[in-house]
Amino acid sequence: MVTPLQFDMCVAAQTLYRSGALIRYMHNSSLRDGFLSGSANGVPAVNRLLAKLPKNEYMRLLPKMKTVNLVLGQGLYEPGAAIKYIYFPNNSIISLISEVSGTAWLEVGMVGNEGMAGLPVFMGVSSSGTRALVQGSGTAMRMSSAAVRKEANQLGSLHRLLHRYSHSLLTQVAQSSVCNRFHLVNARLARWLLMTNDRLGVEKFPLTQEFLSNMLGVRREGVSKAAGTLQAAKLIRYSRGVITLLDRRGLEAKSCECYAIIKAESDVYLN
Numbered sequence: 001m002v003t004p005l006q007f008d009m010c011v012a013a014q015t016l017y018r019s020g021a022l023i024r025y026m027h028n029s030s031l032r033d034g035f036l037s038g039s040a041n042g043v044p045a046v047n048r049l050l051a052k053l054p055k056n057e058y059m060r061l062l063p064k065m066k067t068v069n070l071v072l073g074q075g076l077y078e079p080g081a082a083i084k085y086i087y088f089p090n091n092s093i094i095s096l097i098s099e100v101s102g103t104a105w106l107e108v109g110m111v112g113n114e115g116m117a118g119l120p121v122f123m124g125v126s127s128s129g130t131r132a133l134v135q136g137s138g139t140a141m142r143m144s145s146a147a148v149r150k151e152a153n154q155l156g157s158l159h160r161l162l163h164r165y166s167h168s169l170l171t172q173v174a175q176s177s178v179c180n181r182f183h184l185v186n187a188r189l190a191r192w193l194l195m196t197n198d199r200l201g202v203e204k205f206p207l208t209q210e211f212l213s214n215m216l217g218v219r220r221e222g223v224s225k226a227a228g229t230l231q232a233a234k235l236i237r238y239s240r241g242v243i244t245l246l247d248r249r250g251l252e253a254k255s256c257e258c259y260a261i262i263k264a265e266s267d268v269y270l271n
């Protein structure tokens, strides 16, 4: 059970989170891990979708959720297989991946603290055509698909938020396909880095060229060249599999318009 004190801590954490202070604290403090994993049931919802829920709905959901650690490269569900759990990322990122003829794959959507992975469950479908893969390590709130089906129909605000989120994700997926087809690799890389930065809340994260090449659907040489261009312009630093964003404004200027379109859509329902 969640005590009123725990709930107040959640509300305080949500307020801090919205101001950006909590995320900075989480990533700067050695207490971060204890803060998140040590308070299992009373964990503050740093997931922005959950943070939008009214107190009574959030309290009702909390005992049905579990804080889990997601690890880079971990598969959460596979195409065609039943989705057992849905995930509301706190500071982790989940990529929605489409496989191409069993030989290549491409990211069609990215889910971070603005949303949830496992939307088909909410829409009454038990499996997905895409794979959900952890792209950035961190924590998420996990809930069983059965509980989602039951609660989403009974909790009005959750239902409305997930409807709005469905639209936001659809916009992202549609924009990603336009982006993959028409925009230059440098611009796409800038967009991808900005979206990752928004969801992770940190400027520095591990990233291999192979992973990036799969995410963007571009050969490794193409990724390497694009990263080199951004680095020469002092927008990023890329060394030993770790990427550091040095100039967000500069990256926004380099990115195609897709970044602003996708961001505007998620900002609308979260603000």
Ligand SMILES: [Zn+2]
Pocket: 178, 179, 180, 183, 187, 188, 191, 256, 257, 258, 259
């Ligand atoms: Zn684009």
